[in-house]
Amino acid sequence: MTVFFRHSKHLLASLALFSVLGMMLAMRPTPTAMERVMTRGELVVMTRPSNTTYYQDQHGYTGMEYELAKGFADSLGVELRMLESDDPSYIRYAIRKGTADMAAAGLVATAERSESLHFTTDYQKVDSLVVRRLDTPRIRGMEDLTGKRVAVAAGSSHAELLVKAQLENPGLEFQEVEEASPEQLLALVEDGQVDYTLIHSNNYSLQRALWPELIADYTAATDMPLAWAFNPKDDQSLYLAAQRYLTQAKANGTTAKLEDRFYGHVEQFNLYAARSFIRHLEDRLPRYEELFRKAEGNSGFDWRLLAALAYQESLWDPGAISPTGVKGLMMLTNDTARQMGISDRTDPAQSILAGADYLRHTHDRIPARIPEPSRTWMALAAYNVGFGHLEDARVLTQSQGGNPDNWQDVKQRLPMLANPAYAGQLRYGNARGGQAVIYVRHIRRYYDLLVWAENSRRRDDTLIALN
Template sequence: MRKYLFTCLLLFSLLACKNAHTSQKDVNVHDLPQIKDSGELVVLTLYSSTSYFNYRGQDMGFQYELSEQFAKSIGLKLRVEVAKNIPELVKKLKSGKGDMIAYSLPITKKMKDSLTYCGLEVITHQVVVQNNEGKTKPLKDVTELIGKDVYVKPGKYYDRLVNLDKELGGGIKIHKVTSDSITVENLITQVSEGKIQYTVCDNDLAKLNATYYPNIDIKLSVSFDQRASWAVRNDCPLLAKAANEWYKKNKTSPDYAASTKRYFELLKTTIHSPILSIEDGKISHYDKLFKKYSKEIDWDWRFLASLAYNESNFNPKAVSWAGARGLMQLMPATARSMGIAAGEEDVPEESVKAAVKYIASIDKSFSMIHNKKERRNFILAAYNAGQSHIYDAMALAEKFGKNKLVWYGNVEDYILLESNEEYFTDPVCKNGYFRGIETYNFVRDINDRYKVYKKKIKH
């Protein structure tokens, strides 16, 4: 009898343990059904010009837009968590701090042991970036790199060039650019400006930068193709399946095509025209509006005109790659908050009136800068970049011993560095990657043009 009771107790204990183990296993499952119960899809990504960044207060980026499209397709809201680098990206995914990596993660055998690649898949390769202007014709074959000066950042680009040099028997003049203040995109800018002959980068980054610099050639490949994809944990087969089905169905959709066009095809620069009529003392057809509304912020109307010229080339129907509209190029959310009704973004007076209201609100945010002329530079920068990135640049300037209340030669230097990983991942930099060269040039261009307007156009 005792033996029978002991056997029953043992079987009961084993069954209880099994049930407990099963229950615990069920609790740990976090695949698509559990994600849908939570109401949001948490994606992990990195800050970069091709993945995720904030521009004028709006979240943007090719990878971000596609992950938002995917989340919407499965009825979920999107939440983004940013990692510092790829190893941290993978670590966060494995530890459950995100549901999916929405970044072009290189596909490797090692990674396949712990991750399931799914969703967006791209083919990347490295290309030579070269200037297509002037007498020198763009290189057509890698053998033509022999004897040429190529400037690259340390890492995969430098390593690939070293290997290519060996394959060709030597002769490529490889310059490793180790300065922390110079990024891959800075090197591309230098190629466009003719300061250096050649650099190397991934083709997607090259395509994006070609929309800023139409004078660069990016056709010459220097590496084999590398597949890259989004990824989930191996225990999320349903999420992986949904991502694969979405990508297969939507890679030819209008939304997908629009995102591709926005980042890799549409020119990011405005072609400008000269002053309307110096003889008649006119800058544009909208001078009366600039004169009327500039008084509300105590600006010279010619300065406001210079801003409008830089934004839209005085075209009230202009629409930027990022979705800014109208004469003063306000982003949709900003336009709404400043009182422009939907459908009235193209009305010149509504655009100028709202822009002046927006400038007044930015002015208050920089009240710590007492010099009016100096504060105006910060207002311009914030108008172009969004206030958050200017605050980051100010914090970086202060940390590294510059005057955070002075733009030229101080804060402007750090808005440039916000495209550099070492700086945009600094603890004082709260808003991540930003392509600061546009803002750097924006402030300088408007001030320089204003000086010309003052000389040529009577007040």
């Protein structure tokens, strides 16, 4: 009994100690959402890979959502880590589960989603468009989809729209495709597997040139707010910080500048030009792709940027020649050819490698302090109009209170180089600077299309299977 009593005293003491520790742990406050981010030193964001949200180009990861999220992480003084998913339902689940701190995935803040997610103020508004083939009957109301083959991404805001439309049109049926990207849905429509799909207007404006046989001429919903999403069960510390950041981004022009950066170079659609691009993408580019890739290794430029430059110059025609005598895929002058040490401007290999080297030479002359992508856009402008004329435009920009190291500001002054009123301020004389702005805009457009084409049906014949 004595031994048992001694052990019992130790047991009681241990239980008392555990009880005190338990009470102390219970009394310790749970870290706030902001504290978890700051302690971790990292903001974890769920996103959806897309040309409107998050993708990779020659300068690394970019996209409207990425740049906004990166700006928010920088404002907090932490690193940004992106997690990807094509499934809107999983993105919502991951936020509620705590896998990520927030979602920046081009999510529309619908009433249904707001029941399970806490949305910020919107940073952009989009419309929901119905897409069809040009040979498919045009619809004038959602009731016209009754009896038609319609497919949308599972768990998307488009699916919610169609569910609501079914209340007034019980015969309307549609299929929800799991983890379907907009590109895959557009491919289903183009290939005739379905008659219609729905797409957001911002995505459509960027994608349309890749799908010239498709058209979106009916708007199912307007002014749908895109917003960031948070776990409603969390405290509001991180959410309120995001609200403040987005409000400030709107007020100081950050959001507008990003919209101009990602959508400002998208031109009015031209069906003939789009059909020509797709035809050349499939027929001509494969002949020279390896040469562009080799030039990437030599120059450090993304091969798709070099291909976009060549398409703007020659439509990938090695025999192209202009009235002024420039020739070849990269349309080099005699002086540039001699400077780059090549003998035959019409030889594809010589032309591509020389053009890439010349762009690198021009890029290296641009002050290193100028950040990307502005430095590359300025190098392309100089490739077209000449380095001296670019410098004149930068001087004009600075004298007028703009930022000479920012392409958005400089491109506004380039057309002034042709205005006689500014002749006295130009060291290198008048020039067709407005043409250089259009030139860069076209190359940016072709480059974006080539980047997205690699991630779409255009460079991969594998289609998603419909159930």
